[in-house]
Amino acid sequence: MKSISLYEDKGTFLNRTAPESKLLYILTAVSVPALTGIEWAGIAFIALSALLLLTGRVLKKTLPVLGVSGFIMLTVVVIQGMFRRENMTPVFSLGPCVFYREGLYFAFQIILHILNILLSFCVLMLTTKPSDLIESLVRRGFSPRFGYVFVSVFQIIPQMTETMGIIMDAQRSRGMETEGNLLTRAKAFLPLISPVVMSSLVNTRERAMALEVRGFNSRCKKSFLNPRVKTAADRYIQAMELALIASALGWRILLWLM
Amino acid sequence: MAHVTALHLKYKYPGSDTLALHDISFSVERGECIGIIGENGSGKSSLCQALAGLIPGFYKGAYGGKVLLDGQEAAHMDADTLCRKVGLVFQNPFNQVTGAKLTAYEEVAFGLENIGVPREEMHARVREAMELLHIYEYREHYPFDLSGGQMQRMAIAGVFAMRPEIIVLDEPVSQLDPQGRKEVFEAIRTLSGHGITIFLAEHNMEQIAAFCDRVALLHEGRLICMDTPARLFSRDDLETYGVEAPVFTKLARVLQVRGQDGLFPVTLEETKRLFMEKRQTGAGVLEWLE
Ligand SMILES: Nc1ncnc2c1ncn2[C@@H]1O[C@H](COP(=O)(O)OP(=O)(O)OP(=O)(O)O)[C@@H](O)[C@H]1O
Ligand SMILES: [Mg+2]
Numbered sequence: 001m002k003s004i005s006l007y008e009d010k011g012t013f014l015n016r017t018a019p020e021s022k023l024l025y026i027l028t029a030v031s032v033p034a035l036t037g038i039e040w041a042g043i044a045f046i047a048l049s050a051l052l053l054l055t056g057r058v059l060k061k062t063l064p065v066l067g068v069s070g071f072i073m074l075t076v077v078v079i080q081g082m083f084r085r086e087n088m089t090p091v092f093s094l095g096p097c098v099f100y101r102e103g104l105y106f107a108f109q110i111i112l113h114i115l116n117i118l119l120s121f122c123v124l125m126l127t128t129k130p131s132d133l134i135e136s137l138v139r140r141g142f143s144p145r146f147g148y149v150f151v152s153v154f155q156i157i158p159q160m161t162e163t164m165g166i167i168m169d170a171q172r173s174r175g176m177e178t179e180g181n182l183l184t185r186a187k188a189f190l191p192l193i194s195p196v197v198m199s200s201l202v203n204t205r206e207r208a209m210a211l212e213v214r215g216f217n218s219r220c221k222k223s224f225l226n227p228r229v230k231t232a233a234d235r236y237i238q239a240m241e242l243a244l245i246a247s248a249l250g251w252r253i254l255l256w257l258m
Numbered sequence: 259m260a261h262v263t264a265l266h267l268k269y270k271y272p273g274s275d276t277l278a279l280h281d282i283s284f285s286v287e288r289g290e291c292i293g294i295i296g297e298n299g300s301g302k303s304s305l306c307q308a309l310a311g312l313i314p315g316f317y318k319g320a321y322g323g324k325v326l327l328d329g330q331e332a333a334h335m336d337a338d339t340l341c342r343k344v345g346l347v348f349q350n351p352f353n354q355v356t357g358a359k360l361t362a363y364e365e366v367a368f369g370l371e372n373i374g375v376p377r378e379e380m381h382a383r384v385r386e387a388m389e390l391l392h393i394y395e396y397r398e399h400y401p402f403d404l405s406g407g408q409m410q411r412m413a414i415a416g417v418f419a420m421r422p423e424i425i426v427l428d429e430p431v432s433q434l435d436p437q438g439r440k441e442v443f444e445a446i447r448t449l450s451g452h453g454i455t456i457f458l459a460e461h462n463m464e465q466i467a468a469f470c471d472r473v474a475l476l477h478e479g480r481l482i483c484m485d486t487p488a489r490l491f492s493r494d495d496l497e498t499y500g501v502e503a504p505v506f507t508k509l510a511r512v513l514q515v516r517g518q519d520g521l522f523p524v525t526l527e528e529t530k531r532l533f534m535e536k537r538q539t540g541a542g543v544l545e546w547l548e
Binding site: 004019129131140144147148151152153156159163203206207208209211212214215216217218219220221222223224225227245 | 294296307312315316320336337340341345346348349350353354356358359360364367368369370371372373374375376377380381384397402410413416417420
């Protein structure tokens with residue numbers, strides 16, 4: 001099975017949790033620190049996400065995601081640490097580069113935000129089947145068309161690239177020019193690519209028709225093969241998440257009134 | 259009343275200046291199996307799409323005449339009624355996999371979800387369709403991992419589960435290997451046995467002759483003739499329309515072996531029977547062909 005998806009069913013608690021609970025978790029993790037402005041709230045949610053990922057047995061899969069964003073975070077540290085306008089108190093220096101406390105602190109806050117968002121998204125994405133996620137959104141009124149596009153690209157693209165590879169190989173084995181100057185090669189590339197483009201155009205049209213005959217554009221109320229998952233645990237979790245958001249909001253309003 | 263009727267059906271693709279379908283009229287009874295033959299570009303796919311209401315619903319372009327399904331005009335049906343009435347199966351099984359589902363079972367249920375079939379009934383229909391087409395055992399497989407023949411049968415099951423009265427198949431086996439072809443032809447035979455009216459566009463004349471009650475011959479968008487396989491394949495002018503008769507018919511023509519009705523045989527069994535009756539030595543040739 002080839003699909004661009006980070007999800008893998010490990011049969012854990014998180015896999016069984018309803019997508020809505022996890023979506024609401026992202027909202028909570030992001031909004032509570034932002035609303036309250038309490039720094040340790042962010043840290044607490046990062047810790048909670050990490051714990052969840054650990055119990056979901058997907059912590060290892062989080063690392064590559066962190067690796068990619070790690071580069072951005074490093075840039076933030078370097079730029080803010082060295083060049084932030086408010087920088088006054090030097091902390092340490094690497095050769096000619098001096099890092100300041102104010103900038104580093106600011107970078108630290110940004111990184112907290114990034115990590116918090118990233119990890120809470122990981123909790124959702126790494127433990128939820130994409131089609132389940134979209135289906136739960138469609139049930140709540142999200143457009144089925146968008147939903148379809150969203151899910152299917154992850155399946156169809158890997159399949160299409162495979163077909164394209166086959167066509168390209170076939171053309172190449174018929175002795176397509178791969179030598180000569182740029183113009184020769186460009187000319188040779190055209191017949192190489194045109195069957196690929198043609199076939200994908202035809203395929204797209206055929207696919208659209210195939211969807212049409214299966215009632216994709218029917219104006220009926222959709223039904224769902226799989227029942228909605230919402231366990232008792234989900235009910236508690238969602239109530240708790242909503243309560244947290246509500247109290248953070250209350251706190252904000254209180255601060256604002258005083 | 260005829261089940262499917264075409265009345266002076268005309269169609270021109272947008273941006274094209276020749277008619278893809280040119281004044282086509284015919285009528286078909288419920289449960290009939292109709293073959294559609296013709297050379298490349300003769301309009302087979304266009305006719306299939308017109309029967310399934312995709313022309314003019316999906317394609318714009320100049321449209322004239324009408325297609326009546328059970329007396330109702332296809333062009334005036336909404337998407338929902340239309341897809342409950344007619345199913346269409348395409349050439350390329352891969353393009354019929356929605357890509358939105360992770361198992362063959364869910365894939366077959368896709369259309370049923372769209373038209374809002376209740377869950378219990380959905381399970382019953384999906385199971386029935388998959389068992390009928392012998393793919394129930396692959397229900398947990400990832401749709402793209404199935405073989406061509408299995409994938410095509412999954413597509414047919416997806417259409418069959420919608421309970422259409424008419425199923426149109428546009429060269430459903432042309433991209434399959436011999437094993438896949440055999441599987442899919444068996445599937446089509448099963449559908450036919452369920453009283454579904456079938457239209458089958460196909461290049462393999464032996465299959466057409468063996469399967470169909472009547473055959474429509476298209477050429478440059480016109481309906482040249484619509485008749486029983488025996489009468490159609492006994493015509494002398496087939497070559498002018500770019501089609502060939504089944505090998506058995508050609509052989510019988512060479513040896514001038516005709517049935518009592520003066521027509522050439524079109525299937526292996528018939529040919530064999532006639533050869534035996536006439537005590538011609540050609541029977542040996544047939545055994546070899548078999
Ligand atoms: N999307 C399109 N736009 C414009 N013209 C088209 C389109 N599809 C088909 N045609 C033209 O309409 C005519 C009939 O085509 P159609 O695809 O129906 O033939 P066919 O009998 O199915 O051929 P084949 O055996 O190759 O599948 C052809 O002349 C073709 O070039
Ligand atoms: Mg065609």
